[in-house]
Amino acid sequence: MGLLEDLQSKILIGDGAMGTLLHAHGIDNCFEELNITKPEDIFNIHKAYQKAGASVIQTNTYGANFPKLKRYGAEEKVKDINIEGVRLAKKAVGDSGYVLGTIGGIRSFQKSIISLEEIKRSFREQLFWLLSEDVDGLLFETFYDLEELKTVLEIARHETDKPIVTNVSLHEKGVLQDGTPIVKALKILEELGADVVGTNCRQGPYHMLEILEEVPLLDKSFLSAYPNASLPQYVDGRLIYETDPDYFYKTALAFKDQGVRLLGGCCGTTPSHIEAMAKALKNAVPITEKTVKEAPPIEVLSQEIQAQPHLHEIVQEKHSIIVELDPPKKLGVDKFLKGAHALQAAGIDALTLADNSLASPRISNLAMASLLKDQLKTRPLIHLTCRDHNLIGLQSHLMGMHTLGFNQVLALTGDPSKIGDFPGATSVYDLSSFDLIRLIKQFNEGVSFSGKPLGQKTNFSIAGAFNPNVRHLDRAVQRLEKKVDCGADYFISQPIYSIEQLEDVYEATKSLKAPIYIGIMPLTGAKNARFLHHEVPGIKLSENILTRMEKIEHDKEQSAKEGILLAKELIDRAYELFNGLYLITPFMRYEMTVELANYIKAKELVSIERKI
Template identity: 65%
Template structure:
């Protein structure tokens, strides 16, 4: 009997986890490669599930694609690994059950790590192996990213008539990580041709049952459910799933009552769990109707629209805008930092921006410093957020905290690696890149958490992206700007530039960009400072002329500082006709330098306006 016919007739039992059992045997490596090196162990796992009552088993190919195998240097063995996996599964299945060729999702929380084109190419290679070895179905599992699932589903439906099982995964019950409700996602998957639609992984039975309560019976497809055994525990350095199989027996019946016709297990499940599922629901006639509880309509309340000041991307679109970086101190003496913040406020800057442990060296928390200067001096702070120091939990918590404090200007950066800082042995987290962080901050602006869960209200972050023009290939840097705009960046602040020619080159390369760019200018303090920046700081390059000018005054610190300001003023002169936004970087808390440059910009802007007004031209 064909698989779809069987599913229309009765409830089928899927298998459980492969990796969990292999891991329990002490094998902790690329599980897909074991199809070649430990074929007997893989075969025995399949046989154990068939013996337990599974009627459809999955090939051990979840990560057997080019992208994931490349992590182990096995990308050239896609065909061998998939072929071996299918042969092992078919050997174990015999004529007792169906074999589904498993294809796992590639994207997790990081959307930009792997492009959709790479995913498609990788999937086609794996799919052709499965079609050649004649599996009974294609099973997509653990897809957090709906765009990815729809892309591979489209290819599968075009290339084969085999049944397609398509399963999404959720961080939170009832919603995908982009906030799409589960019922809407499954309906979309069904409408794109999947024969079986469902959920697997991440959630245990309790939350999976809860999520399916709001999902109606599909019109054309059938439902599937493969829950994890439970939430994992961490014991003596190993992950364990303590759920009693008897609990799974009761849970399987509840999943069946929610309309699932194909029920198996995911992480942590064993043949004992599958045996319990089979004892509960195997062979049961599918339910034909289901009542989905109506969503309670919350009474409409009048929304209070909070007044807010114009944000930095809006200001730079209308007039000359100045932001000044004043980094929090490395030591606990804060007097000079607050003196500088006050002086910059009095000078009339539009924002004071605070780096997030720049150059991987610890400083006073920029959130604490930003909150204090906001409260003390009514300064609009722009807080940098680095992906280096916080995992996903910490990043979302940090952003929720900023929102609660009333801080809504942020710069998303990947962050300098820890190797260049004070603690080279510290861990660089990098759960996200700056692209991903921009994307998820904008998701918070929709009132949706990183996991897809509603936050109760929308944040209102204006998100800046970093721009480094000090590279060999400026067009590539501009390409990064364009990509960040696609991910949601509102405006950009650049690394400091040190030549008038470079300013013109940057303008020519970015004049098609609609998002405002704040051009970076950092006054030099000495010849040694110039040489350090040029030779040792990533992303900064000084011209020979600038270094020679600073060297002339290497004997006198006061004259060196004056020359540094003079160089900065000449750069500002070149920038004012081309960029509405200027980004001043304060060196070593010497705020007097950036206060002087702020005053200079304002005076030049005033003179520029007066000249254009006299000529009958209105300037914005």
């Protein structure tokens, strides 16, 4: 008899958590490396689960892949850790059960942190060593990203005909984090060759059973479930699970009634929980028919049709001006609003509001955008950084923007906090700018990060940042192309200070599928010029510019005029090459930006008159 043959007529009991028991003994390092450093501890845990009634034991190899082991400096031990992981499990099980080689998901919510190609390489390496030890089957568990699981399943199915169990993990009831319904996801996995499909982690028995109520019995695959012990408590820096094992006795019967044939435990479960389930299902007969609860319809309302065209639409039709005016560093907004009024009068298309630029605290840009909405008709373009907001905060911020009627957003990684006023502050970076762009695009489909419907579709126009001040411009353009693939609609560049660089950027980006707003920031004086030239990475001013500014260093008024003159020279060429112009206001000196905006508008009038 083999695993699949047993599942035809039996409900098999899997094991429970490994990390929970190791934590309980004060171990808080790389659990997988213990296969070779403390093998007796791992063997004893396997044995404890077997004695509790588990007949399907998974190897202690969940994170035994190159990228995860690298965090602990153990990346060169992939072979030894996986081989010993199988041997320890086999030694504990003997002839009284099955050993599944376990491979865990790598991606969580940071899809950009590792490419599919890297995942494939590390997966193939781990798979090779697990199969070399003749495991009875494979268990792929805690996969939040369906794309990743489909990718590794296809590889594994090509390499082996051994039984494969695939368990997805859900943030929300009924849907994966990309919005795929659980029923559809399991059907996809079945079609790709998974022999057992189901879910593990994240939810306890209550929610996992609710999920399974909507899942029918499948034609070619059996169902599995590995619930957490409960919702955890956070106590003294640790997650504590406190579910009574008797609860698992009762819920095991409910899992049987939902058609589960492989039932184990995940986070927080112990041999006591597994023993309770094994006793409840001893001699239990699997069901062969099931009444499926119909999933409630998912209703996502479309947003109202936007009266104003988006910035990425405007700039494809004509020249467009956007201006950055940083929110104040101190309380009091009179000067800011005065500048915003003046810029509105100059006819700009949007006022961009930075999100604590240079990692220094400022009045919330969302608050400033609300003031602009109340007092002006100027469209706010709100910057959103990954530095200051975790995944929860980013989604809350986006929902707030949508609710207030703001739909122009610039997705940024954000300057690290160490360069700002509080270098000891934490930089969050739950997401990268690529991930944030994907998230906003998903919001436009009416789906939250967890896959749960938002109730409405947002209507964000998504800008991405472009830094042309790099040594290898081609690599910067490749980043832009990747951002377009993630969903960026257009780009806003950092300031450029030479006509030659403008021309280089034009040639490098002219085939890009998204328009660019070119950054122009007037110099305010010689000190400003020297700072940019010597201390801002990538920005180099010509000797001619430095000399021009230094000649009038002690004349503030003349320095400002020269800075504007230099900016106008750049605008003349940028206007010929690009439709989008991004004016960056230096040090709240909005009168300089107003003059440049008026200059661009005058050029536009001349151009129109010539056409007439």
